[in-house]
Amino acid sequence: MGPLTDGSAAAPDRGLLDGGTSSRPVIEVEALNVTYGDFRAVKDLSFQVRRGELYALLGTNGAGKTSALEVIEGHRRASSGTVRVFGKSPTDRAAVRPRMGIMLQESGFAADLTVAESVRLIGRLTGRSDTVKRVLGVVDLTSKTNTRVAQLSGGEKRRLDFATAVFGRPELIILDEPTTGLDIQSRDALWEAVDQLREDGSTVILTTHYLEEAQQRADRIGLMHQGTFWHQGTVAELTRTLPASIQFTLPVGAPAPPLDTTPADEGAQIIETYELQRELKRLLDWAEVNGVELVDLSAAPTRLDDVFRAIDTAPEHS
Amino acid sequence: MLTIAHSELIQIFRDRSALITSLIMPVAASAFFIYYRDGFARIGSLGYIAAVLVFTIAAFSLYATVVTTLAARRQNLFLKRLRSTAATDPAILSGLVLPVSVIALVQVGLILVAFSVVSGAPANIPLLLVAIAATFVMMLALGMATAGLTNSSERAQITTLPLSLVTIAVANWVGITGTESFTVLKRLLPGGSATELVIHSWNGGAPIGDSLLLVAPTLAWVAVAIVLAARLFRWEPRR
Incomplete structure (x- = not known):
């Protein structure tokens, strides 16, 4: 045009x-x-x-x-x-x-x-x-x-x-x-x-x-x-209404990280957080101190798609 | 309104099926009636032929074309498009039906002039004009009403049949048998009194009081048609 x-x-x-x-x-x-x-x-x-x-x-x-x-x-x-x-x-x-x-x-x-x-x-x-x-x-x-x-x-x-x-x-x-x-x-x-x-x-x-x-x-x-x-x-x-997510897989025998995680597919773990930067830094610091390699580490901010998808799980309006 | 009318005129002349329905068919039918006028005059009168000519043009050139045009423009959301501009609803409707109406008026004028050349002039031209005007307004409004019940231009071929056939049948019934029998019924049917007005105006000889009496049911049908148009016409397709 x-x-x-x-x-x-x-x-x-x-x-x-x-x-x-x-x-x-x-x-x-x-x-x-x-x-x-x-x-x-x-x-x-x-x-x-x-x-x-x-x-x-x-x-x-x-x-x-x-x-x-x-x-x-x-x-x-x-x-x-x-x-x-x-x-x-x-x-x-x-x-x-x-x-x-x-x-x-x-x-x-x-x-x-x-x-x-x-x-x-x-x-x-x-x-x-x-x-x-x-x-x-x-x-x-x-x-x-x-x-x-x-x-x-x-x-x-x-x-x-x-x-x-x-x-x-x-x-x-x-x-x-x-x-x-x-x-x-x-x-x-x-x-x-x-x-x-x-x-x-x-x-x-x-x-x-x-x-x-x-x-x-x-x-x-x-x-x-x-x-x-x-x-x-x-x-x-x-996007602030939903948590961002950090996903990783821990090697066998690694200690548990100091954050609440939920298990995902194929042994991966997910941390959901409203403070992505702070929590990610905390995780990385912990991994460095403990010599743990975080396999397939990814951190994703909340996208509009996520907010949109959350509608499906929401209770119906009266 | 004139901007819309101009674009509508362009579309009519580019649409072959619309041209055939609104121009060629009514002219061909009219030519048939004029050519065999002596035979038709024997079973009715010259006024009867004039009435059939008026209702043939009104039914096919005007009514059927208005229904087809409005249904098609609504179906493809062209009406909604026009309503997205600053144009008012009356201006949009007027613009859409103006070319069709003018074409039909020119047609009926030319055909009746041709008929009068070969068979003699009508006895009361002002009365004839009143009858034609009332008939055209009634058919125009009935076209808008029928368009409200017509989902597509294809469906218009079916939905326009009842009223087209009824008005032409009434014109034939009144024209051939007169109104000595079933007088009230014939005058209350759509187009019945208008047909009688055309016959009186063409043949002459009827007292003016009798003719003016026919104006009332003719205008009543115009009013009914306008009310139906206002109630039934839709701007958008059904959801």
Whole structure:
């Protein structure tokens, strides 16, 4: 994908657009509930997304993140609670949509329109100004300008989707599983474009099944389970909720280490700790003093995957 | 609205099946009725032929195409895409149905002009325009309602059949047998009173009071169709 800024369309002055209220969160969700008949898809969800932040809304399948996101996008009405985007109701399209770009989970383009016609159509309807040429350059689809959407590959359709979302450099971009179906080069290029937008001051809300993307990119993460937050915070705050692990195998006849261990497969032992550095040093010091070789020693910090997996073992929310 | 209408027009002209359904089939059927007008006039009247022409265009060019278009656009999430922009729902719907409606209006205009050239002009053009306008609004709204019950463009071939056939059958029944018998039933059926209005406007001779009386059930069907459209139309596929 090409550079996001080429001077062909001026980036909006965020301060002016905001009317001088830049301290107000871009998204405010308060006690949001979404119900389908008797089923509560979202339960009392509350969070805020600050200006310039990349907020990842993650969760297990059926956790309620799509329902929550649809309310934020203005595609669905809340059963109860309030959602404000730029201080307005997200269903107030005239007020909100010119400032918000949405990349849907599924394409939703007219098969018989060309790539350029699709971008032009959606671009004009957003109320933002930009050029088709620049936007197609961003997603590296310039060579497909006159190709009908029906003839695009799945990855190209995702890039077209991203192109319409970033048309006119919106202040808020909602990316619903943006990299699904993209090859690694296209993924890298998409994130490069997102980084550029964030440098320009855009706020991003993201859902993804690729946890490493959220771990690398998100300023904060809302981890949903059964309709509400399981955890919310920075990656460090989330991973801090679970212990890191040190794994090793002791040679036959070695003394027991001075730390609580649990046995693992093939004679290995595991130490689970919230203080990885201190405990690892303590183990290494002990091994040196006692002349013990710690076979296959490894120390792993807690990853987002571990936090995610811990949901499965958690008791059900009432 | 015009931006959406422009893109919709492009899509109609690039979609061969839509072109055949909305342009070629109704024109071919109309040409058949006009060519054999003497035979049809004997079993009904010239007004009957005019009514059949109006309902053929309204059923195939307008109603069936609206259902197919809206179901297809919803199925592939194009409606959701449009609703992700700053465009309002009325603007989106208007933009989507405007090209189809204009094409159908132009068709019915040209076909009735051709019919009047070979068989004589209608007796009451304003009344004819009222009847056509009411019929088109009713079929447009019924198209939106039927689209709400239609999951895909393929299913539209089935879901549009009942109403298309009923309205054309009613036009034929009223046109051939008149309204001396089963008067109330014929006038309360969808398109019944509108058919009678077209016949009166084309043939002439009916007291204006009788014709105005027919406007009430015609407009009542328009109202019913609009209420059904508001209740049944869906923007997103069923989950």
